[in-house]
Amino acid sequence: MALRDFFSPETVALPLQASSAEGVLPALVSLLHLDERSADTLLRILRRREELGSTGVGRGIAIPHSRSLVVNRVRLAYGYLPAGTAWHAVDDRPVHHFFLIVAPPIEVSNQYLPVLGKIATFAKEPDVPERLSQLTSAEGFFKLLEEKGV
Secondary structure (H helix, E strand, O other): HHHHOOOOOOEEEEOOOOOOHHHHHHHHHHHHOOHHHHHHHHHHHHHHHHHHHOOOOEEEOOOOEEEEOOOOOEEEEEEEEEEEOOOOOOOOOOOEEEEEEEEOOOOOOOOHHHHHHHHHHHOOOOOHHHHHHHHOHHHHHHHHHOOOOO
């Protein structure tokens, strides 16, 4: 299982079209191209998840994630916010890189937690935040994932 398999060029935003923390989740969800009702449902679920505890893992990276009936398979999106935004991350630093993970409540292949783990491992690589910040295309994003073996 490679992370690349869960992304498409349309689910990578360089830069993410958001001007504040409040706009990040809607911008990420829009990358999944869901119908309006499904997008609204997913936004409510993701906001509730953030209220339970920030998904900001530190070093400028957040991994908002949830399970929802609005998808029938694991879906990922990535967005880069050049200016960064406060996200109550574990290190209290602004977040620039957002990896969205959405999975159905029940999945036979059980990919949700392994995908979350792969992204967390990727995020811990010393050079990843800086290299993500330098990307200008989805193709470059995919090459970085491949290079890092995730």
